[in-house]
Amino acid sequence: MGVERIWEYIFDLVANRKHKKRKQLNTVSLKVGMDCEGCQQKVKNALSSLKGVKTVDVDWMQQKAIVTGYVDAKKVVKRVETTGKKVEAWPYVPYT
Known part of the structure; x- marks a missing residue:
C-alpha cells in the first residue's frame, strides 16, 4: 500500500506540471494622477511593457x-x- 501511494503522489506531481493553470483575461481600470501628455506616455509605456498585456488605453484628461x-x-x-504617479482602483469615490 505504501509504495502505491508514493507512485500516485509522483504521478500527480508530474501531471500537475503539464497542466498549468492559465490566467484569465482581465480588464483593470485605474485612476492615475496625470498632469500632461508626457505623463500619459510614461504610464502607457510602463504598462505596455508588462508581460501579458494585450491593450492599454490611457486618457490623461480623465486621469484613467x-x-x-x-x-x-x-x-x-x-x-x-x-512611474511615481498616484494610483487607485477606478470606480473612484472622492472623500467628502
Missing part, C-alpha cells in the same frame, strides 16, 4: 488607465507606482 490582458491587478498597480 484601462489595461486588458492576462495580468494580475496588483502587478498593474505596482507597475504604475514605479
Whole structure:
C-alpha cells in the first residue's frame, strides 16, 4: 500500500506540471494622477511593457488607465507606482 501511494503522489506531481493553470483575461481600470501628455506616455509605456498585456488605453484628461490582458491587478498597480504617479482602483469615490 505504501509504495502505491508514493507512485500516485509522483504521478500527480508530474501531471500537475503539464497542466498549468492559465490566467484569465482581465480588464483593470485605474485612476492615475496625470498632469500632461508626457505623463500619459510614461504610464502607457510602463504598462505596455508588462508581460501579458494585450491593450492599454490611457486618457490623461480623465486621469484613467484601462489595461486588458492576462495580468494580475496588483502587478498593474505596482507597475504604475514605479512611474511615481498616484494610483487607485477606478470606480473612484472622492472623500467628502
